Amino acid sequence: MSxxxxxxxxxxxxxxxxxxxxxxxxxxxxxxxxxRIQSQTHELTAICWKKCVTSSTIRSGxxxxxxxxxxxxxxxRFMDANLATMKHLANMRQQ
Amino acid sequence: xxxxxxxxxxxxxxxQATNTANARTLIENINEKCFERCVPKPGSSxxxxxxxxxxxxxxxxxxxxxxVNSNYIRRIQQEIGNQTLSNA
Numbered sequence: 001m002s003x004x005x006x007x008x009x010x011x012x013x014x015x016x017x018x019x020x021x022x023x024x025x026x027x028x029x030x031x032x033x034x035x036r037i038q039s040q041t042h043e044l045t046a047i048c049w050k051k052c053v054t055s056s057t058i059r060s061g062x063x064x065x066x067x068x069x070x071x072x073x074x075x076x077r078f079m080d081a082n083l084a085t086m087k088h089l090a091n092m093r094q095q
Numbered sequence: 096x097x098x099x100x101x102x103x104x105x106x107x108x109x110x111q112a113t114n115t116a117n118a119r120t121l122i123e124n125i126n127e128k129c130f131e132r133c134v135p136k137p138g139s140s141x142x143x144x145x146x147x148x149x150x151x152x153x154x155x156x157x158x159x160x161x162x163v164n165s166n167y168i169r170r171i172q173q174e175i176g177n178q179t180l181s182n183a
Contacts, residue, residue, distance in 0.1 A: 008108070012101045020102040027106055035113055037171070041164040042120050049128055049159055058132060061154025063162060071159055075166040079174075 048074035125156045 016024070052070035053063075063071070096104070133148035134141070141149075 008101065008104060012096055012104075015096060015098050015101050017098040020098045024102055024105060028109070031109060031113060035117075037164070037168065038113075038117050039120070041160060041167055042124060044167060045156070045160045045163045046124055046128065048163055049156065053155065053159065056132075056135075058129075058148050058152045058155055061151040061158070063155060063158045067155075067159070068162060071162045072166045075163055076170060079167075079170050 044075060044078060047078065121157070121160060125153050128156060129153060 048071050051074055052067050129149050129152035133145050133152055
């Protein structure tokens with residue numbers, strides 16, 4: 001994409017009708033959600049890589065069965081731990 | 096430009112920006128993790144073994160990213176489902 005395509009002027013924004021404005025708001029709400037999931041995936045992949053891909057030399061570009069199930073468990077247990085922390089925090093605040 | 100083409104231009108540019116940012120983060124993480132794993136003792140040049148390790152590590156990291164992503168999405172949907180049930 002050329003840099004000329006990259007500029008949307010204020011005058012262009014004023015051309016947006018109400019229907020397209022609503023559509024854009026929805027689009028950005030969805031994008032924000034997608035973006036949050038992606039950045040959480042980056043963090044989780046880094047965390048779970050360390051725990052699940054442990055062989056000192058990497059001999060294959062594919063995940064083996066053990067690595068794959070470890071990654072799935074890692075995501076679930078991380079979420080469990082997260083929820084447990086939140087739950088305990090809520091209890092502490094009530095005391 | 097009419098309203099529709101302004102909207103489409105905004106969407107296209109926003110998608111390009113987020114996709115670029117996502118790819119950049121992925122590549123940074125791959126570099127960090129695979130350098131750590133494949134080049135434990137940096138020598139005067141990358142050996143062929145190190146190079147093979149790096150390409151395989153890159154593929155494996157991407158596979159791990161996809162695996163984590165689909166499991167994370169599954170879990171979020173599951174949590175939303177549980178929430179809806181307990182609120183009903």
